[in-house]
Amino acid sequence: MSTVPGRRLAAADAVLRPVRAGNAFEEAVEALLRTIRLGVVSPGDRLPPERELASRLGVSRATVREAIAALADAGHLTSRRGRYGGTFVVSPAAPTAPLAPETAASLEDVLVFREAVECGAAAAAARAPLDEADKQHLVERQKACAQAADYRPADSRFHLAVAEASGSALLLNAVADARVRANELLDAIPLLPRNIDHSERQHRGILRAILAGNPDSARSAMAEHLEGTAALLRGFLG
Amino acid sequence: MSTVPGRRLAAADAVLRPVRAGNAFEEAVEALLRTIRLGVVSPGDRLPPERELASRLGVSRATVREAIAALADAGHLTSRRGRYGGTFVVSPAAPTAPLAPETAASLEDVLVFREAVECGAAAAAARAPLDEADKQHLVERQKACAQAADYRPADSRFHLAVAEASGSALLLNAVADARVRANELLDAIPLLPRNIDHSERQHRGILRAILAGNPDSARSAMAEHLEGTAALLRGFLG
DNA sequence: TCCTAATGGTCTAGTCTCAGTCCATTGACT
């Protein structure tokens, strides 16, 4: 009944899994780190007020404050009191701790998962009825990548925008999850300008297919795009 | 910054989401109900011992016991003491409570999500290097559907087997999640023999494509299969 | 027949988390 390395995945493991990832404090820290790592808030930006964060994350304000204090200690956040005060992002989150030994084992897991949800999102976005504002949003996120000083957060924002366009909150969650996991691995390997150029061309291709309402082509463009970093990761870590 | 009906999905909502779905007791009840609803344990089967459930679900044994007591009260479970005792499934879980009013709003969400992860799983399974035991397992699950007295759990077991074959635990989790949500909706509408026949033919098609190692054909077979229940749901609930 | 191991049943002390309240600080607006 338990998970044994090398054993086939069992459905029971998927259902009888931990119902909570850790204590409330740890999960709050993770949630805040994700918002920084994925570029949802950029350095200099203000986080929502503590009371709103507490309600969003479903934890008490005391717990949110503990999490913020921990990240402030680590130098990622800083708080200012008073009206127009708040909690601000100081710097991009430091690279994740050195990769755990089980990285290689879970590498394929993450890559397969990411491929499934991101390709699904691209196809769904191409199928969804997008209004002008939606389309504009996608285009902006794509263009923002080209000028971004820090490429990876901008890249994540584009991919999240694609997931948003799918119209499914569940799928958006899954894509965000997949990207956090993939980024943890990608942080361990270098980012070359030449890869960025290539990636940019592929982004334009994905965008074109979505705007044209062509699901199959959006999916395969996304698959090709992901294959790039997948190969990179397999090379460095596999 | 907050989620407003009709507003475009925002990435911040995907990242700053509740870190825990409810209290430990509720989540434990949900987890146990899922194992029954998805047919991971059948009527008459024994659940893992309380101590193991506690460790699996990441909650205390006291909480597991509360959850079991609640489900025993409802008539779904029964416990016996002593060695070779345990907690046993009495009957299939009763239909979910009447559908919440926001059902229609989330219907598309669930359907899009399910399509993405299940099609992704089918394609990944076709790509994965399956050994003889893996293939045999898939074939058995497909055949089991044809003879099952209760179709839906058997159907779920086949779909979960496909996700298992993908080799990605993350994807397996996502498929299990999607199915639980979809089943909650499907429980509200009738199941016709003629739909079952059709579904069975499609299962065989999916299986064939996976065994043949053809990802594209596995994906489109799965998409067609899902479209059937999607249309049914849209008709009854949309 | 007795022993033993595996299981559910019970209890306790301690920690974590929460909801709510009130205080302190700040800067824009009047």
Next chain:
DNA sequence: AGTCAATGGACTGAGACTAGACCATTAGGA
């Protein structure tokens, strides 16, 4: 200069949850 609303900061009491120990029951095996 004064006011005020929005924010972070601090505290408390109550409840949830946990870890661990111990008890009670059962059926198979020595």
